[in-house]
Amino acid sequence: MSQRFDYNHLSAAGLKGFGQVHAYLSQASLSQALVDLVYLRVSQINGCAFCIDMHSRDLLNQGMAVEKLLLVGVWREAGGLFDTREQAALAWAESVSEVARTTVPEADYAAVRAVFSEQEVSDLTVAVALMNAYNRLGVSARNIPAAAQA
Amino acid sequence: MEQRFDLTKVTPEGYKAMLGVHAYVGGCGLDHGLLELVKIRVSQINGCAFCLAMHVPLAQKHGVSDMQLHLLTAWREAPVFDARQRAALAWAEALTQLPGGDVPDEVYALAAAQFSTKEIADLSFAIAEINAWNRLMVCSRTPAQVG
Numbered sequence: 606m607s608q609r610f611d612y613n614h615l616s617a618a619g620l621k622g623f624g625q626v627h628a629y630l631s632q633a634s635l636s637q638a639l640v641d642l643v644y645l646r647v648s649q650i651n652g653c654a655f656c657i658d659m660h661s662r663d664l665l666n667q668g669m670a671v672e673k674l675l676l677v678g679v680w681r682e683a684g685g686l687f688d689t690r691e692q693a694a695l696a697w698a699e700s701v702s703e704v705a706r707t708t709v710p711e712a713d714y715a716a717v718r719a720v721f722s723e724q725e726v727s728d729l730t731v732a733v734a735l736m737n738a739y740n741r742l743g744v745s746a747r748n749i750p751a752a753a754q755a
Numbered sequence: 756m757e758q759r760f761d762l763t764k765v766t767p768e769g770y771k772a773m774l775g776v777h778a779y780v781g782g783c784g785l786d787h788g789l790l791e792l793v794k795i796r797v798s799q800i801n802g803c804a805f806c807l808a809m810h811v812p813l814a815q816k817h818g819v820s821d822m823q824l825h826l827l828t829a830w831r832e833a834p835v836f837d838a839r840q841r842a843a844l845a846w847a848e849a850l851t852q853l854p855g856g857d858v859p860d861e862v863y864a865l866a867a868a869q870f871s872t873k874e875i876a877d878l879s880f881a882i883a884e885i886n887a888w889n890r891l892m893v894c895s896r897t898p899a900q901v902g
Contacts, residue, residue, distance in 0.1 A: 609863055615876035619783070622776035623883075629769045652856020701890050705801050705852075709894050714759055727765040727895070731773075734890040738883035741850045745858040745879050 609747045620742075626735045633728040638667050642677065642691060643698045643729065644736045649678050650702045651740035658750035693720035694729055701733040759896045773891075776884050783877040788817040792827065792840060793847045793878070794885045799828055800851050801889035808899035842869040843878060850882045 613620055630640055641663045648656035664674055676683040680695050687695065697717040700707045707713065717726055742748075762770045780790065791814035798806035811824060826833035830844050842865045849862045866875050891897075 610872045610876050612876040612879060615873045616779070616783070616880050619776060619779040619877065619880040622772065622779045625772035625775055626769055629766075629772050633766070633769065651853050701894055704803075704890050704893050708802055709890075714894075723760050724765055727760050727762055728769065730891060730894045731762075731766055731769040734887040737890060738887040741853070741883045741886060742879055744853060744856065745846075745850050745863075746876070 606747055606749075608749055609745070612742055612746055623735065623738060626731065630728065630732050630735065633731075634722070634725045635728050635732070638664070638669075639690065639694055640732050641667065642669075643694050643732050645677055646680075646695050646698050647702050647733055647736040648740055650699065651737065651744060653740040653743040653748075654750045654753075655743040655748035656736070656740055658752050662751070690720055693717050697726070697729055698733045701730060702737055756896055756898065758898060759894070762891055762895055762897070773884075773887065776880070776887075780877070780881045780884055783880070785874060785877055785881065786817075788814065788819050789840060789843055790881055791817055791819060792823070792836075793843055793881055795824070796827055796830070796844055796847050797851050797882060797885045798889055800848065801886065801893065803889040803893050804899040805892040805897050806885065806889055808901050839869045842866050846875070846878060847882050850879060851886055 631637060641660055645657065645660040645664060648660055661674060665671065673683075673686050676686060677695075680687045680692065693716060697713065700709050700713040714726075717729070721729060781787075791810050794810045795807060795814060798810060814824060815821075820835065823833075823835050826835055827844075830836050830841065836844065845862050846858075846866045849858045863875075866878070870878065
């Protein structure tokens with residue numbers, strides 16, 4: 606499977622725009638580890654191999670145990686492996702990613718607000734929205750994951 | 756329906772960064788009427804009233820007809836969209852819904868028959884952008900401007 610189009614070059618200024626959202630998030634209210642965890646989960650939902658590869662590596666480089674990484678996709682059944690904040694962030698990421706189906710209902714908002722401040726929820730939502738954008742670029746362009754490029 | 760949080764106040768730099776993407780899409784050279792059709796269709800799929808209230812008048816401003824707006828939700832069966840619009844709408848739906856986690860070859864072929872590679876890349880940015888805005892506005896329950 607080969608790449609369809611290279612948006613890095615074709616729409617460079619557009620990618621730079623999303624890059625500024627990304628840069629904002631790295632300085633915002635949430636830890637990089639939590640943001641990367643959310644990035645991975647969203648990428649799994651949307652099926653973006655390029656992004657799954659990238660964010661799995663980021664988490665491993667930050668020290669996440671591989672046993673935990675392997676269970677991100679099934680975090681609800683992973684016992685106490687994911688702490689309260691991680692679980693709340695992952696649940697919100699899923700609800701927001703699948704907005705067409707979920708409509709992000711009050712129960713989901715109440716659950717995330719029980720754990721995170723308004724600032725944190727807003728930043729978390731921007732992170733989920735951003736990764737949903739990046740995934741759509743990666744999947745449609747058939748970006749090749751780093752692991753397959755060696 | 757009460758607003759949950761105001762992005763412009765709580766996440767102003769993030770919001771401003773998203774406007775940077777918006778500016779890129781607006782200036783990339785794709786027809787504005789076509790861009791509005793795509794943004795409306797995606798917002799319909801994701802159920803974002805704020806975005807629909809904003810983009811329907813913009814579409815009208817850029818020459819989209821009332822009949823096109825009425826039939827957009829059923830564009831596949833409607834006679835009022837040309838080949839370029841149909842290819843763009845198919846691309847928009849595939850990127851939004853990601854059937855089986857993929858954007859199928861047949862949809863890419865349709866797009867490639869109507870658009871240059873750069874246009875496809877830019878259209879993909881527009882679709883990624885509106886998908887992001889839909890999530891931000893639905894989550895925050897920002898009220899649609901219907902005044």
